[in-house]
Amino acid sequence: MAKDDEQIQIHNHKHKKMFIGVIWNCASELKLLLSTLLFLCSIITLFQIFPVRDLRGCAAFPPPSAVTTELIASPPLVQTKELEDVAVDGGLIKRTFNGYGTAAYNFILMSAYRGGGATFAVIGLSSKPLHLFAKPTYTCQWVPHTATVSDENITVAGYKILPDWGYGRVYTVVVVNCTFPFPVGEDGSGGRLLVHASTAGGGDSNFALTDTIDALVEAPGSVNVSRFDAPPEYEYLYCGSPLYGNLSPQRVREWIAYHVDLFGQKSHFVIYDAGGVHPDVMAVLRPWVEKGYVTLQDVTEEERFDGYYHNQFLIVNDCLHRYRFTTKWMFFFDLDEFIFLPETTIKNVTDSLSEYTQLRISQRTMSNKLCYLDDHPGKIYRKWGIEKLVYRDTKRGIRRDRKYAIQPRNVFATGVHMSQNLKGITIHKTEEKIMYYHYHGTISERREPCRQLVNTTEKNVDGTPYVVDTTMREAAGAVKRFELRMIGPVLQNTHQ
Template sequence: MKSSTGKILERIPASGTCFSVVAVLVILNCLLLGFQISSNAGRYESTWWLASAPPMACTNASFALDEKLNMSSIDLSKGEVRSFRAHGVASRLIIEVGSYRNGPRTFSSVVMTSKLLNELHDITHECEWVTSDSKALRVKAMAIKPDWNMGRLYGTMVLVCNFPRDVGTDAEGGQMILTAGYSDSYRIPERFVALTEMRGEYSASHFQQPYSYDLAFCGSPLYGNISPQRVREWIAYHAWFFGNRTLFMFHDAGGIHDDVYRVLKPWIDLGRVQVQNLRQAEVYEGYYHHQFTILNDCLMRSQTLASWTFFFDIDEYLYIPEAHSPRAILNLLAEQARNNVTQILFKNIKISDALCEKSNKTTTEAQSMAKQSRKWAFEKLVYADCNYGWEPVESRKYALQPQLVWATGVHYSEHLKQGHYITMDPTVLRSYHYHNTLNGRWETCKDFPQHPNGGPNSVNVTNCTTDHAMLSFAPAVKSYELATIGEQPFLL
């Protein structure tokens, strides 16, 4: 052993000025096994690499294998041990998104995780609450996979930690630690601090009504060249529709460009809108800009913010016939809560993205186009129920009591803790879907059918009917916007 160690030492570059005292001790200890251990990640390289390494290579160990190997599982006695040096980007087992306390003994972590690694290994997840005096309580995590069949590299996982007793409620603080273990003996389990609570941070009032807001809105990630005018119309309408005690949470996957942010800024300043910048997540390949991941993260954030959270897109408009009443939606939700309803589903009515009515019978198409160009989308797009051939599941969105669900999806939640769900009668609550009007900065009106019921036309839709329900709210919404944030520019 001494002779082999001596040969190894002879192959270390002569220039040793870049080593700190601590680094030298670590390397000498590792050389006794014939390996160099990376100081920052527990990674390993066989010693033949040292002979060709440039003298300054010791200042940066980031090129080492990105694996935390368990050296005790490697048999060093049978043949030369080779190293395998990785380059480029590989799959990550867990990408942290957010961790939240859901109550006195329950926590949830929203992560992105490699589907392939989960298929190749029987990954186990463990939760550990460690107090300030280092006492630990461990439980197995419940793993929920809401988008596992969507065919992307990374999927969404909600890890629920439900401890058998209250933890951290004594004002002493602590840490919630997650561990993800592999099925083989070579990889060291991934262990990381998911959440830290400082002394006195816990308060039972965070999980009880009244919350800071009556309602919350969770929107899917926004991407592409979004029309700021359409965003302006949507936020003005729903700020009026939901009332002043509503928080809108938007997620930027590249779609909130300067003009869109300019539209949202007055509402941000009022504390009515929050924007989350998640453009970094685009480097990880997931379903639809990580739609499921972001909605679940937003769900967890809303649990301590509002009694009900709405999930729909910003080309969809909620409608209640009595919406002129400031408490119409709140009264409806309060009634459902009394009936032990945890989730409500509401139907989407499809609106043509191109058909507009002419102003009158004598107006030419060019004149009508000019007059319509300054109208808001829900004023001029009035042709509904056109045949787009969409599946029934795509024609609904939902709202739920966030404290009463484990995880959620895009069109509904399958993971209720308690209560039940109902589908709302469209005459009581429904949504209008202005499909294809958001991602593009162009005039929506493209055709003006002569007959109110439309018929075959340039955008190849049939069986349309006119629906002027939304049109009746336009004056009230515009007046509300003007009174709340002042005059706004028309930015198509």
């Protein structure tokens, strides 16, 4: 029996030694396990002391899915101070209006251009009610890339020009002139032009807001101030109004060929597409783009903002400041209008009027429905529009629109029918030198323009007298030959 007890003790002693050996060999793992258990117990204790929501903002990892669902389902409410109706003396109840969201932007930047060593033009849209009921202001700031103590904060008041006043809709066009007292950034160091647009309360001083617009950034070495005094690249540049709708490719074809021929080799045409340059119109413009006569710009994005006539004033002001140093004369008219010179060339006309900053161009209104039935009635539908639409409106005593041309280096903002923001003088009586024929609405329809064939030289329609004027018909032959010589027969099968 004693022997058996001794064997049991020896066996237990062996097991104890084995257990101690295992623990000793696994000491590091056990320490890690105990540390982890201690950490988890501490976290549980903290969660019992502090609410879960208070710790959420300090968590380094995303919250559990259940908490995320709670946040999405119950977003925090934005506290808005709502105004209430108030009863005042005399039984009068003063009504109040609570606005939510944004009705119109304070400023929508389209472009900004340097106009010299010390001056810039910033072109954009702004809320028309804001300018109608308040007095918003603009402050210009030049921030050099490498500021020194003397020029680290160069700020001046911006001069606001509203070229479409009276025409704007939800938005009105604003041209902000920023002129600093001395040249900035012309040394090639680069910088940024900031415009601080203040709403001036919008009629309510409690809601005066200021937005900072990053209008222009000039990289170091990107400014070439010599171009402001260099001879222009072009003699004549056309600034077009935005094109929209289902335009007639044939009318566009006639217009571009006619005016490239009229203005000559040192001319250029800038056309803005607001949705009207569909594939058939693009096919007409492409040969002239490839020849270097046409630049096409896509401005369909501006259609989101409700301004006058597809933001026409915005487009012409962008064109003015973008190209003002590249051309001697800049022309503004539409693609259903044809410039005509009674006796001379365009260069002779502009040279004789070089003392004027602006020249106005009078209108000859043509019928867009009456066509002259001549000796070949079967061929009339194959003729160009300027060949068959030959009846001119001769009504007297009415005011007709004019278009215009300017020497752009002396103009600060411009309009659709004339510029009122310029340095210099304007000549209005130019009928003996230059005019334009207006075929109203013919470019916006893709069907045959002839609605009525007439075989008399005079016609009265709804009280409007018309007479035959074949001036443009006689010019069509030379324009057709010019087109064939310049781009070949590629457009011979163009349809309405």
